[in-house]
Amino acid sequence: MTSTSVLVTGGAGFIGSNLLHLLAEVRPDWHLVNFDALTYAGNLENLGAVEGRPNYTFVKGDVAKPEDVERAFDACPAGSRILVMHLAAESHVDRSIQSGQPFVMTNVVGTQVMLDVARARGAERFLHVSTDEVYGSLGAEGFFLETTPYDPSSPYSASKAGSDLLVRAAHRTHGFDVVVTNCSNNYGPYQFPEKLIPLMIANAHEDKALPVYGDGMNVRDWLYVRDHCEALLVALEKGRSGETYNIGGNNEYPNIAIVKLILETLGKPESLIQYVKDRPGHDRRYAIDATKIKNELGWEPRFRFEQALPLTIEWYLANSEWLGRVRSGAYRDYYATQYGG
Ligand code: NAD
Ligand code: TDX
Numbered sequence: 001m002t003s004t005s006v007l008v009t010g011g012a013g014f015i016g017s018n019l020l021h022l023l024a025e026v027r028p029d030w031h032l033v034n035f036d037a038l039t040y041a042g043n044l045e046n047l048g049a050v051e052g053r054p055n056y057t058f059v060k061g062d063v064a065k066p067e068d069v070e071r072a073f074d075a076c077p078a079g080s081r082i083l084v085m086h087l088a089a090e091s092h093v094d095r096s097i098q099s100g101q102p103f104v105m106t107n108v109v110g111t112q113v114m115l116d117v118a119r120a121r122g123a124e125r126f127l128h129v130s131t132d133e134v135y136g137s138l139g140a141e142g143f144f145l146e147t148t149p150y151d152p153s154s155p156y157s158a159s160k161a162g163s164d165l166l167v168r169a170a171h172r173t174h175g176f177d178v179v180v181t182n183c184s185n186n187y188g189p190y191q192f193p194e195k196l197i198p199l200m201i202a203n204a205h206e207d208k209a210l211p212v213y214g215d216g217m218n219v220r221d222w223l224y225v226r227d228h229c230e231a232l233l234v235a236l237e238k239g240r241s242g243e244t245y246n247i248g249g250n251n252e253y254p255n256i257a258i259v260k261l262i263l264e265t266l267g268k269p270e271s272l273i274q275y276v277k278d279r280p281g282h283d284r285r286y287a288i289d290a291t292k293i294k295n296e297l298g299w300e301p302r303f304r305f306e307q308a309l310p311l312t313i314e315w316y317l318a319n320s321e322w323l324g325r326v327r328s329g330a331y332r333d334y335y336a337t338q339y340g341g
Contacts, residue, residue: 002081005082005083006031006082006083007073007075007083009036009084011032012042012058015229023233030055031056031057031076031080034058035059037088040192044058045325063111081124083124083127092192093133093279107156107160111163125179127178128178132183135148137153143288146292164180171241177242178241178242186224187308188225197258198323204266204272209274216256219287221252221288222251222253223248223301224308230302231245231247247288248287250301251301262313265309265313266313
Protein backbone atom coordinates (compact mmCIF):
# COMPACT_ATOMS: atom_id res chain seq x y z
CA MET A 1 0.00 0.00 0.00
CA THR A 2 1.24 3.53 -0.80
CA SER A 3 2.43 5.44 2.26
CA THR A 4 1.16 8.93 3.08
CA SER A 5 3.22 12.08 3.65
CA VAL A 6 1.67 15.24 4.99
CA LEU A 7 3.53 18.48 4.39
CA VAL A 8 2.40 20.95 7.05
CA THR A 9 3.52 24.55 6.48
CA GLY A 10 3.71 26.75 9.58
CA GLY A 11 3.96 23.69 11.82
CA ALA A 12 6.02 25.54 14.45
CA GLY A 13 3.27 28.10 15.01
CA PHE A 14 0.19 27.97 17.21
CA ILE A 15 -2.31 26.01 15.11
CA GLY A 16 0.32 24.14 13.10
CA SER A 17 1.97 22.70 16.21
CA ASN A 18 -1.39 21.65 17.67
CA LEU A 19 -2.19 20.04 14.31
CA LEU A 20 1.09 18.08 14.29
CA HIS A 21 0.35 16.83 17.83
CA LEU A 22 -3.07 15.64 16.63
CA LEU A 23 -1.74 13.97 13.45
CA ALA A 24 1.03 12.17 15.38
CA GLU A 25 -1.65 10.83 17.72
CA VAL A 26 -4.41 9.80 15.31
CA ARG A 27 -2.47 9.05 12.08
CA PRO A 28 0.74 7.49 13.49
CA ASP A 29 1.68 5.88 10.15
CA TRP A 30 1.81 9.15 8.25
CA HIS A 31 5.16 10.78 7.59
CA LEU A 32 4.93 14.36 8.86
CA VAL A 33 7.02 17.10 7.29
CA ASN A 34 7.00 20.41 9.15
CA PHE A 35 8.07 23.25 6.85
CA ASP A 36 8.49 26.54 8.68
CA ALA A 37 10.61 29.69 8.43
CA LEU A 38 10.80 30.04 12.24
CA THR A 39 9.76 33.68 12.26
CA TYR A 40 9.11 35.38 15.60
CA ALA A 41 5.91 33.23 15.80
CA GLY A 42 7.53 29.87 15.05
CA ASN A 43 8.94 27.87 17.93
CA LEU A 44 10.05 24.23 17.70
CA GLU A 45 9.59 23.94 21.46
CA ASN A 46 5.86 23.75 20.64
CA LEU A 47 6.36 20.34 19.06
CA GLY A 48 7.39 18.46 22.23
CA ALA A 49 7.49 14.70 21.69
CA VAL A 50 6.54 15.01 18.00
CA GLU A 51 10.14 16.07 17.32
CA GLY A 52 11.54 12.74 18.49
CA ARG A 53 9.41 10.60 16.14
CA PRO A 54 11.18 8.62 13.40
CA ASN A 55 8.56 9.61 10.79
CA TYR A 56 8.81 13.36 11.40
CA THR A 57 11.08 15.77 9.50
CA PHE A 58 11.58 19.48 10.07
CA VAL A 59 12.62 21.65 7.12
CA LYS A 60 13.47 25.29 7.75
CA GLY A 61 12.49 27.52 4.85
CA ASP A 62 10.34 30.25 3.40
CA VAL A 63 7.09 29.45 1.56
CA ALA A 64 7.79 32.35 -0.79
CA LYS A 65 11.09 30.83 -2.00
CA PRO A 66 10.60 28.05 -4.60
CA GLU A 67 13.98 26.46 -3.81
CA ASP A 68 13.02 26.16 -0.12
CA VAL A 69 9.63 24.67 -1.01
CA GLU A 70 11.33 22.12 -3.30
CA ARG A 71 13.48 21.02 -0.34
CA ALA A 72 10.35 20.52 1.74
CA PHE A 73 8.87 18.22 -0.90
CA ASP A 74 12.21 16.38 -1.15
CA ALA A 75 11.75 15.49 2.54
CA CYS A 76 8.63 13.45 1.74
CA PRO A 77 9.64 9.77 1.36
CA ALA A 78 9.96 8.75 -2.31
CA GLY A 79 6.82 7.12 -3.70
CA SER A 80 4.51 8.36 -0.93
CA ARG A 81 1.31 10.20 -1.77
CA ILE A 82 1.65 13.79 -0.62
CA LEU A 83 -1.04 15.85 1.08
CA VAL A 84 -0.37 19.53 1.81
CA MET A 85 -1.82 21.41 4.78
CA HIS A 86 -0.90 25.06 4.25
CA LEU A 87 -0.95 27.10 7.47
CA ALA A 88 2.20 29.24 7.23
CA ALA A 89 1.24 32.90 7.37
CA GLU A 90 1.87 36.21 8.95
CA SER A 91 -1.13 36.05 11.27
CA HIS A 92 -1.41 39.13 13.48
CA VAL A 93 -3.76 41.96 12.44
CA ASP A 94 -1.96 44.67 14.48
CA ARG A 95 1.40 43.84 12.89
CA SER A 96 -0.20 44.09 9.43
CA ILE A 97 -1.37 47.60 10.31
CA GLN A 98 2.24 48.56 11.12
CA SER A 99 3.58 47.00 7.90
CA GLY A 100 1.62 45.14 5.24
CA GLN A 101 4.49 44.00 3.03
CA PRO A 102 5.54 40.83 4.90
CA PHE A 103 1.88 39.80 4.79
CA VAL A 104 1.76 40.05 1.01
CA MET A 105 5.08 38.21 0.65
CA THR A 106 4.21 35.27 2.89
CA ASN A 107 0.44 35.04 2.57
CA VAL A 108 -0.04 35.92 -1.11
CA VAL A 109 3.28 35.19 -2.86
CA GLY A 110 4.00 32.26 -0.53
CA THR A 111 0.65 30.64 -1.26
CA GLN A 112 1.17 30.92 -5.04
CA VAL A 113 4.64 29.40 -4.74
CA MET A 114 3.25 26.56 -2.60
CA LEU A 115 0.50 25.92 -5.17
CA ASP A 116 2.93 25.90 -8.11
CA VAL A 117 5.44 23.55 -6.52
CA ALA A 118 2.76 21.29 -5.01
CA ARG A 119 1.10 20.89 -8.41
CA ALA A 120 4.41 20.26 -10.18
CA ARG A 121 5.33 17.64 -7.55
CA GLY A 122 1.99 15.84 -7.98
CA ALA A 123 0.56 16.56 -4.52
CA GLU A 124 -2.75 14.72 -4.19
CA ARG A 125 -4.56 17.45 -2.26
CA PHE A 126 -3.88 21.02 -1.06
CA LEU A 127 -5.74 22.12 2.07
CA HIS A 128 -5.56 25.89 2.49
CA VAL A 129 -6.17 27.11 6.04
CA SER A 130 -7.79 30.53 6.17
CA THR A 131 -9.81 32.85 8.33
CA ASP A 132 -13.31 34.24 8.72
CA GLU A 133 -11.77 37.75 8.60
CA VAL A 134 -11.88 37.60 4.79
CA TYR A 135 -15.65 38.21 5.01
CA GLY A 136 -15.24 41.57 6.79
CA SER A 137 -17.46 42.75 9.63
CA LEU A 138 -20.98 41.75 10.70
CA GLY A 139 -23.58 43.92 12.41
CA ALA A 140 -25.52 42.63 15.41
CA GLU A 141 -27.36 40.04 13.28
CA GLY A 142 -26.40 37.32 10.79
CA PHE A 143 -23.58 34.86 10.18
CA PHE A 144 -20.81 34.29 7.63
CA LEU A 145 -21.70 31.64 5.06
CA GLU A 146 -19.31 30.12 2.51
CA THR A 147 -21.11 32.28 -0.07
CA THR A 148 -20.70 35.57 1.84
CA PRO A 149 -18.81 38.05 -0.42
CA TYR A 150 -15.24 38.83 0.59
CA ASP A 151 -14.84 42.27 2.20
CA PRO A 152 -11.57 42.29 4.19
CA SER A 153 -10.65 45.26 6.44
CA SER A 154 -6.97 44.83 7.36
CA PRO A 155 -3.81 44.15 5.33
CA TYR A 156 -3.78 40.75 7.09
CA SER A 157 -7.30 39.79 6.04
CA ALA A 158 -6.84 41.26 2.56
CA SER A 159 -3.72 39.14 2.08
CA LYS A 160 -5.57 36.03 3.30
CA ALA A 161 -8.45 36.85 0.93
CA GLY A 162 -5.95 37.09 -1.93
CA SER A 163 -4.45 33.74 -0.98
CA ASP A 164 -7.90 32.07 -0.86
CA LEU A 165 -8.69 33.34 -4.36
CA LEU A 166 -5.36 32.05 -5.73
CA VAL A 167 -6.18 28.61 -4.30
CA ARG A 168 -9.64 28.64 -5.87
CA ALA A 169 -8.09 29.76 -9.18
CA ALA A 170 -5.65 26.81 -9.10
CA HIS A 171 -8.70 24.53 -8.95
CA ARG A 172 -10.66 26.25 -11.70
CA THR A 173 -7.72 26.80 -14.05
CA HIS A 174 -5.62 23.71 -13.47
CA GLY A 175 -8.12 21.28 -11.95
CA PHE A 176 -5.84 21.07 -8.86
CA ASP A 177 -7.45 19.26 -5.92
CA VAL A 178 -7.84 21.98 -3.28
CA VAL A 179 -10.01 22.56 -0.20
CA VAL A 180 -10.26 25.94 1.57
CA THR A 181 -11.28 26.31 5.21
CA ASN A 182 -12.23 29.62 6.87
CA CYS A 183 -12.15 29.48 10.65
CA SER A 184 -13.06 31.81 13.49
CA ASN A 185 -10.76 32.88 16.37
CA ASN A 186 -8.82 30.04 17.96
CA TYR A 187 -7.53 29.77 21.52
CA GLY A 188 -5.54 27.11 23.38
CA PRO A 189 -1.95 26.01 24.13
CA TYR A 190 1.07 27.44 22.26
CA GLN A 191 -0.64 30.62 21.03
CA PHE A 192 1.80 33.49 20.66
CA PRO A 193 1.12 35.98 23.48
CA GLU A 194 0.36 38.88 21.15
CA LYS A 195 -3.18 37.54 20.60
CA LEU A 196 -6.03 38.54 22.93
CA ILE A 197 -6.40 35.48 25.20
CA PRO A 198 -2.74 34.59 25.92
CA LEU A 199 -1.80 38.27 26.18
CA MET A 200 -4.50 38.91 28.78
CA ILE A 201 -3.61 35.75 30.74
CA ALA A 202 0.09 36.70 30.77
CA ASN A 203 -0.52 40.32 31.74
CA ALA A 204 -3.07 39.50 34.42
CA HIS A 205 -0.74 36.89 35.90
CA GLU A 206 2.01 39.52 36.13
CA ASP A 207 -0.39 42.23 37.42
CA LYS A 208 0.20 44.30 34.29
CA ALA A 209 -2.46 46.43 32.56
CA LEU A 210 -4.87 44.65 30.20
CA PRO A 211 -5.21 46.81 27.04
CA VAL A 212 -8.79 46.62 25.72
CA TYR A 213 -9.31 48.25 22.32
CA GLY A 214 -12.15 50.76 21.90
CA ASP A 215 -15.26 49.99 23.96
CA GLY A 216 -14.42 46.29 24.35
CA MET A 217 -17.70 45.31 22.68
CA ASN A 218 -16.21 43.80 19.51
CA VAL A 219 -17.43 40.24 19.22
CA ARG A 220 -15.44 37.15 18.19
CA ASP A 221 -16.58 33.53 17.76
CA TRP A 222 -14.08 31.47 19.80
CA LEU A 223 -13.07 27.90 18.95
CA TYR A 224 -10.69 25.65 20.89
CA VAL A 225 -7.66 24.90 18.73
CA ARG A 226 -8.06 21.13 19.06
CA ASP A 227 -11.54 21.39 17.53
CA HIS A 228 -10.12 23.41 14.64
CA CYS A 229 -7.39 20.84 14.04
CA GLU A 230 -9.93 18.01 14.02
CA ALA A 231 -11.98 19.95 11.46
CA LEU A 232 -8.87 20.40 9.29
CA LEU A 233 -8.23 16.65 9.29
CA VAL A 234 -11.86 15.96 8.37
CA ALA A 235 -11.68 18.53 5.55
CA LEU A 236 -8.40 17.00 4.31
CA GLU A 237 -9.78 13.46 4.26
CA LYS A 238 -13.41 13.99 3.36
CA GLY A 239 -13.82 17.50 1.93
CA ARG A 240 -15.03 17.82 -1.65
CA SER A 241 -12.43 19.11 -4.09
CA GLY A 242 -12.76 22.82 -4.88
CA GLU A 243 -15.07 23.47 -1.92
CA THR A 244 -14.86 25.96 0.93
CA TYR A 245 -15.86 25.01 4.48
CA ASN A 246 -16.50 27.50 7.29
CA ILE A 247 -15.38 26.35 10.75
CA GLY A 248 -16.62 27.97 13.95
CA GLY A 249 -17.62 27.35 17.52
CA ASN A 250 -21.02 29.06 17.65
CA ASN A 251 -19.53 30.71 20.70
CA GLU A 252 -19.71 34.50 20.54
CA TYR A 253 -18.31 36.74 23.25
CA PRO A 254 -17.53 40.48 23.39
CA ASN A 255 -13.83 41.01 24.17
CA ILE A 256 -14.53 42.66 27.51
CA ALA A 257 -16.45 39.57 28.70
CA ILE A 258 -13.43 37.37 27.91
CA VAL A 259 -11.08 39.74 29.72
CA LYS A 260 -13.32 39.76 32.81
CA LEU A 261 -13.60 35.95 32.75
CA ILE A 262 -9.80 35.67 32.70
CA LEU A 263 -9.45 38.12 35.61
CA GLU A 264 -12.12 36.29 37.59
CA THR A 265 -10.49 32.88 36.99
CA LEU A 266 -7.10 34.23 38.08
CA GLY A 267 -8.57 36.07 41.06
CA LYS A 268 -7.28 39.44 39.79
CA PRO A 269 -9.04 42.84 40.06
CA GLU A 270 -10.90 44.50 37.17
CA SER A 271 -8.86 47.63 37.90
CA LEU A 272 -6.16 46.05 35.70
CA ILE A 273 -8.40 46.70 32.64
CA GLN A 274 -7.18 49.67 30.62
CA TYR A 275 -9.28 50.92 27.71
CA VAL A 276 -6.93 52.05 24.92
CA LYS A 277 -7.21 53.58 21.45
CA ASP A 278 -9.21 51.40 19.06
CA ARG A 279 -7.58 49.27 16.35
CA PRO A 280 -7.94 51.10 12.98
CA GLY A 281 -10.49 49.33 10.77
CA HIS A 282 -11.50 47.15 13.75
CA ASP A 283 -14.15 44.64 12.62
CA ARG A 284 -17.14 44.77 14.95
CA ARG A 285 -18.37 41.20 14.92
CA TYR A 286 -17.46 37.81 13.46
CA ALA A 287 -19.81 34.83 13.59
CA ILE A 288 -19.57 31.64 11.57
CA ASP A 289 -22.37 29.45 10.27
CA ALA A 290 -20.72 26.01 10.28
CA THR A 291 -23.75 24.10 8.99
CA LYS A 292 -22.02 22.96 5.79
CA ILE A 293 -19.08 21.16 7.45
CA LYS A 294 -21.46 19.70 10.04
CA ASN A 295 -23.96 18.35 7.49
CA GLU A 296 -21.51 17.29 4.78
CA LEU A 297 -18.53 16.06 6.77
CA GLY A 298 -20.02 15.35 10.20
CA TRP A 299 -17.69 17.71 12.12
CA GLU A 300 -18.83 19.47 15.30
CA PRO A 301 -16.82 21.15 18.07
CA ARG A 302 -16.33 18.91 21.11
CA PHE A 303 -14.98 21.44 23.61
CA ARG A 304 -17.24 23.92 25.40
CA PHE A 305 -15.80 27.35 26.17
CA GLU A 306 -16.70 27.07 29.87
CA GLN A 307 -14.45 24.00 30.01
CA ALA A 308 -11.68 24.89 27.53
CA LEU A 309 -10.97 28.49 28.61
CA PRO A 310 -10.06 27.42 32.18
CA LEU A 311 -7.99 24.56 30.68
CA THR A 312 -6.18 27.12 28.53
CA ILE A 313 -5.54 29.44 31.48
CA GLU A 314 -4.17 26.49 33.47
CA TRP A 315 -1.91 25.55 30.54
CA TYR A 316 -0.32 29.02 30.44
CA LEU A 317 0.20 29.04 34.20
CA ALA A 318 1.73 25.55 34.09
CA ASN A 319 3.96 26.58 31.17
CA SER A 320 5.18 29.88 32.55
CA GLU A 321 8.75 29.05 31.50
CA TRP A 322 7.64 28.62 27.87
CA LEU A 323 5.73 31.87 28.15
CA GLY A 324 8.71 33.67 29.70
CA ARG A 325 11.07 32.46 26.97
CA VAL A 326 8.64 33.42 24.20
CA ARG A 327 8.02 36.84 25.74
CA SER A 328 11.75 37.47 26.14
CA GLY A 329 12.65 36.29 22.64
CA ALA A 330 15.28 34.00 24.15
CA TYR A 331 14.16 31.03 22.07
CA ARG A 332 14.75 33.01 18.86
CA ASP A 333 18.37 33.67 19.79
CA TYR A 334 18.77 29.94 20.50
CA TYR A 335 17.29 28.86 17.16
CA ALA A 336 19.36 31.45 15.31
CA THR A 337 22.47 29.62 16.52
CA GLN A 338 20.87 26.19 15.85
CA TYR A 339 19.51 26.78 12.37
CA GLY A 340 21.17 30.02 11.27
CA GLY A 341 19.22 33.19 10.54
P1 NAD B 1 1.13 31.74 13.97
O1 NAD B 1 1.53 33.15 13.67
O2 NAD B 1 1.08 31.26 15.36
O3 NAD B 1 2.09 30.75 13.17
C1 NAD B 1 2.49 30.97 11.85
C2 NAD B 1 3.65 30.04 11.53
O4 NAD B 1 4.02 30.26 10.15
C3 NAD B 1 4.91 30.29 12.37
O5 NAD B 1 5.45 29.07 12.82
C4 NAD B 1 5.85 30.99 11.41
O6 NAD B 1 7.22 30.74 11.69
C5 NAD B 1 5.43 30.39 10.07
N1 NAD B 1 5.75 31.28 8.94
C6 NAD B 1 5.52 32.61 8.84
N2 NAD B 1 5.97 33.08 7.67
C7 NAD B 1 6.52 32.00 7.01
C8 NAD B 1 7.14 31.84 5.75
N3 NAD B 1 7.34 32.88 4.92
N4 NAD B 1 7.54 30.61 5.37
C9 NAD B 1 7.36 29.55 6.20
N5 NAD B 1 6.79 29.65 7.42
C10 NAD B 1 6.37 30.86 7.81
O7 NAD B 1 -0.28 31.57 13.24
P2 NAD B 1 -1.54 30.66 13.64
O8 NAD B 1 -2.41 31.42 14.54
O9 NAD B 1 -1.06 29.31 14.02
O10 NAD B 1 -2.28 30.58 12.23
C11 NAD B 1 -2.00 29.52 11.32
C12 NAD B 1 -2.90 29.69 10.10
O11 NAD B 1 -4.26 29.64 10.48
C13 NAD B 1 -2.70 31.03 9.38
O12 NAD B 1 -2.77 30.79 7.99
C14 NAD B 1 -3.88 31.87 9.84
O13 NAD B 1 -4.25 32.81 8.86
C15 NAD B 1 -4.94 30.80 10.02
N6 NAD B 1 -5.99 31.10 11.03
C16 NAD B 1 -5.65 31.46 12.30
C17 NAD B 1 -6.66 31.69 13.24
C18 NAD B 1 -6.34 32.05 14.66
O14 NAD B 1 -7.27 32.36 15.43
N7 NAD B 1 -5.10 32.02 15.10
C19 NAD B 1 -8.00 31.57 12.86
C20 NAD B 1 -8.30 31.21 11.55
C21 NAD B 1 -7.28 30.96 10.64
O1 TDX C 1 -4.45 43.79 23.20
C1 TDX C 1 -5.49 43.53 22.58
N1 TDX C 1 -6.65 44.14 22.96
C2 TDX C 1 -7.84 43.93 22.33
O2 TDX C 1 -8.86 44.52 22.71
C3 TDX C 1 -5.53 42.60 21.49
C4 TDX C 1 -4.28 41.90 21.04
C5 TDX C 1 -6.73 42.40 20.87
N2 TDX C 1 -7.85 43.04 21.25
C6 TDX C 1 -9.12 42.78 20.56
C7 TDX C 1 -9.07 42.94 19.05
C8 TDX C 1 -10.06 41.90 18.56
O3 TDX C 1 -11.37 42.46 18.57
O4 TDX C 1 -9.44 41.42 20.78
C9 TDX C 1 -9.99 40.80 19.62
C10 TDX C 1 -9.12 39.63 19.21
O5 TDX C 1 -7.89 40.16 18.76
P1 TDX C 1 -6.71 39.22 18.21
O6 TDX C 1 -6.38 38.20 19.23
O7 TDX C 1 -5.63 40.12 17.68
O8 TDX C 1 -7.45 38.43 17.03
P2 TDX C 1 -8.21 38.92 15.71
O9 TDX C 1 -7.77 40.27 15.28
O10 TDX C 1 -9.68 38.71 15.93
O11 TDX C 1 -7.64 37.84 14.66
C11 TDX C 1 -7.48 36.47 15.08
O12 TDX C 1 -8.53 35.66 14.60
C12 TDX C 1 -8.58 35.38 13.24
C13 TDX C 1 -6.14 35.91 14.61
O13 TDX C 1 -5.08 36.74 15.05
C14 TDX C 1 -6.10 35.74 13.11
O14 TDX C 1 -4.88 35.14 12.70
C15 TDX C 1 -7.25 34.90 12.71
O15 TDX C 1 -7.31 34.83 11.30
